[in-house]
Amino acid sequence: MALEMDLGGKVILICGTARGGIGGATARQAAKAGATIVAVDKDQALLDPTLEDVMALGAAVHGIVANVADPRECASIVPQVLARFGRIDGVANVAGGTAEGEWMPLDETPDESFRNSxxxxxxxxxxxxRDAAREMIRQEAPGSLVNVSSVSSLTSAPWHGPYGAAKSAINALTRTMANEWHEFGIRANAVLPGAVATERVLTRVNSANVVPGSETNFTQPVELANAIVFLLSDLASGISGQSLTVDRSLSTKFCGGARVSRRQMAEA
Ligand SMILES: NC(=O)c1ccc[n+]([C@@H]2O[C@H](COP(=O)([O-])OP(=O)(O)OC[C@H]3O[C@@H](n4cnc5c(N)ncnc54)[C@H](O)[C@@H]3O)[C@@H](O)[C@H]2O)c1
Known part of the structure; x- marks a missing residue:
């Protein structure tokens, strides 16, 4: 008899599910593990390919178009899951990232870019x-929350400081979630990717945002997805309040995103 990562009977909400990214891979792996998937993305065109993939795997799936960064749109997400399926057993918060033009030294970072990050x-x-946990507590049902952070949260995040700080805040808040909600059977963990060969990142490989040499440490989206599905599953029942780095050792070599000195750039 094989030991399986089983999400059978569970309704899993995944925010940020583009086909070529970590969220798309998570939707496919969770579907293979038997979950019912609720996929959220900011526009229908990004959502559709993943909905097709999940349906092709034979899983039940529901798509929600919402901008998670807008508090009003965000507030509608968990109620839509409940209206459709009546329950929520797990969450993977994958949506995130930096826009190309937002990589800049802290002293040049405008308020708006900081706030958006x-x-x-x-x-x-x-x-x-918060919204998912409220419902799990109300239903007296256990659950698992997985928040995607980054190795940029570990030491420093040169030229993407607000992003690194936001991801550090995820790690801290996730530990508090684990602490406060443990008594209700809710687990919470963070997953920290290094450099992942997602479509978004591959388009930037030759740009200044990728540290030369780090390509050998690239993980695949499915490797992150497998870690997320594991944490969502009951196999991880003893794991809560942890930050799991999945980076093929990238973070043991240098902080996430070393930069050439600006003085050297000016002199070159
Ligand atoms: N790819 C990497 O190398 C890497 C490294 C460290 C951390 N991460 C983190 O992993 C997560 C996923 O990264 P990815 O590379 O798969 O990115 P991606 O761009 O492929 O996926 C992010 C998804 O979130 C969606 N999204 C973005 N803004 C949204 C919004 N406002 N509302 C709703 N959906 C929105 C995007 O449309 C996309 O589907 C992010 O949180 C990112 O910070 C990625």
Whole structure:
């Protein structure tokens, strides 16, 4: 008899599910483990390919178009899951990232860029987890919350400081979730990717945002997805309040995103 990661009978909400990213891979792996999937993305065109993939795997799936960084749209997500399936057993908050033009030294970072980074990479994670946990507590049903952070949360995040700070905040808040909600059977963990070969990142491989040499440490989206599905599953019943780095040892070599000195750049 094989030991399986089993999500049979569970309704799993995944925020940020583009086909070529970590969320799309998570939707497919969770579907293979038997879950019913609720996929959230900011527009229908990003959602559709993943909905097709999950349906092709024979799983039940429901798509929600919402901008998670908008508090009002975010507030509608968990109620839509409940309206459709009546329960919520797990959450993977994957949506996040930095826009190309937002990589800049701290002293040049405008307020708006700082605020946008926090809204997309931290604030919505609080709102979704709070709303899901409220329902799990109300239904007296256990659950698992998985929040995608980054190795940029570990030491420093040069030229993407607000992003690194937001991801550090995810790690901290996730530990508090684990502590406060343990008595209700709710687990909460963070997953920290290093450099992942998602479509978004591959388009930037030759840009200044990727540290030369780090390509050998690239993980595949499915490797992150497997870690997330494991934490969502009952196989991880003893694991809560942890930050799990999945980076093929990238973070043992250097902090996430070393930069060339600006003085050297100016002199070159
Ligand atoms: N790819 C990497 O190398 C890497 C490294 C460290 C951390 N991460 C983190 O992993 C997560 C996923 O990254 P990815 O590379 O798979 O990115 P991705 O761009 O492929 O996936 C992110 C998904 O979130 C969606 N999204 C973005 N903003 C949204 C919004 N406002 N509302 C709703 N959906 C929104 C995008 O449309 C996309 O589907 C992010 O949180 C990112 O910070 C990625």
């Amino acid at each position: 926090l809204a997309l990479n931290f604030e919505y994670v609080f709102r979704i987890c």
